[in-house]
Amino acid sequence: MKNNLNTVQLKRNGFLPQRQKDLFSMRIGITGGQIDATHLRALADAAEKYGDGYVHITSRQGIEIPFINLNDTDAARCDMDNANIRAGVAGKRVRAVVACQGDQVCNHGLIDAQKIAQRLDNLYFGADVPYKFKIGITGCPSACLKPQENDLGIMGTVHPEWNKATCTECGVCIKRCKANTITKSGNSIRIDKDRCILCGECILACKKDSMQAEKIGYTIFVGGKVGRFPREGTKLVELFDLEKVYSIVDRTIDLYCKNGRERERLGDVIDRIGIDAFKKETLVED
Numbered sequence: 001m002k003n004n005l006n007t008v009q010l011k012r013n014g015f016l017p018q019r020q021k022d023l024f025s026m027r028i029g030i031t032g033g034q035i036d037a038t039h040l041r042a043l044a045d046a047a048e049k050y051g052d053g054y055v056h057i058t059s060r061q062g063i064e065i066p067f068i069n070l071n072d073t074d075a076a077r078c079d080m081d082n083a084n085i086r087a088g089v090a091g092k093r094v095r096a097v098v099a100c101q102g103d104q105v106c107n108h109g110l111i112d113a114q115k116i117a118q119r120l121d122n123l124y125f126g127a128d129v130p131y132k133f134k135i136g137i138t139g140c141p142s143a144c145l146k147p148q149e150n151d152l153g154i155m156g157t158v159h160p161e162w163n164k165a166t167c168t169e170c171g172v173c174i175k176r177c178k179a180n181t182i183t184k185s186g187n188s189i190r191i192d193k194d195r196c197i198l199c200g201e202c203i204l205a206c207k208k209d210s211m212q213a214e215k216i217g218y219t220i221f222v223g224g225k226v227g228r229f230p231r232e233g234t235k236l237v238e239l240f241d242l243e244k245v246y247s248i249v250d251r252t253i254d255l256y257c258k259n260g261r262e263r264e265r266l267g268d269v270i271d272r273i274g275i276d277a278f279k280k281e282t283l284v285e286d
């Protein structure tokens with residue numbers, strides 16, 4: 001089959017040129033690193049039919065099928081459309097949102113990372129932006145999904161509260177706290193709130209329900225990136241209302257679109273305009 005698509009259109013369909021002439025790696029758009037078994041089977045079929053019989057798992061929870069001939073790109077995309085599998089994106093666009101398993105699966109999870117990823121993906125996946133824009137959601141301060149390495153990262157947090165009534169003063173929570181923020185004084189347990197990293201391990205450790213969640217939060221990091229010029233994401237704010245988190249994501253992407261220069265990542269925009277100016281624009285109340 002003759003393929004009349006140019007390289008730009010091929011990229012739009014998820015086909016990334018390989019170093020070998022007329023061969024492409026087909027990128028699939030996956031949200032939060034999750035894909036159901038039916039789609040996996042369709043990808044396996046496509047890898048055997050059009051590729052070299054294997055798939056590549058990318059560093060951002062994606063899947064690519066390498067070694068697809070230019071002449072097969074239309075047919076491969078057609079098979080993907082029939083299987084309801086969307087193309088991945090590259091270039092100056094919002095990339096697929098990555099996320100850990102969050103509180104629906106992981107013992108340590110504090111927030112529903114997958115649900116947040118799905119919502120943000122539905123809103124922004126593939127949107128045109130000045131350069132690439134990556135979003136990562138992680139369920140707790142263990143930060144498996146590295147929120148500080150994304151243009152925008154969201155991390156679940158919990159504020160523990162001690163309940164004296166049921167406490168047996170066993171000291172298990174003290175041993176479990178890796179930040180060494182819990183101390184015992186007489187028959188009282190004290191948490192140093194300034195040093196607490198909001199991980200919730202003390203709550204998990206206490207078998208008497210004496211350590212409880214006072215409130216669950218969402219910490220937002222902005223401007224993170226890796227690569228040739230890495231920048232650690234700046235902690236923007238911790239919020240307790242998920243709808244407000246979504247508003248800040250929206251304002252952040254809006255600010256990026258209005259202020260970002262050619263090939264400038266969000267972190268570079270923040271460094272250029274200053275974090276105070278950035279906060280002024282993004283943290284305004286609705």
Ligand code: SF4
Nearest residue numbers: 100106109139140144
């Ligand atoms: S970041 Fe936390 S919730 Fe997510 S996988 Fe890691 S330990 Fe589990």
Ligand code: SF4
Nearest residue numbers: 167168170171173206
């Ligand atoms: S683990 Fe629970 S019961 Fe034991 S000292 Fe800590 S709060 Fe009290």
Ligand code: SF4
Nearest residue numbers: 177196197199200202
């Ligand atoms: S939430 Fe984590 S850092 Fe804070 S007191 Fe509990 S175990 Fe320590």
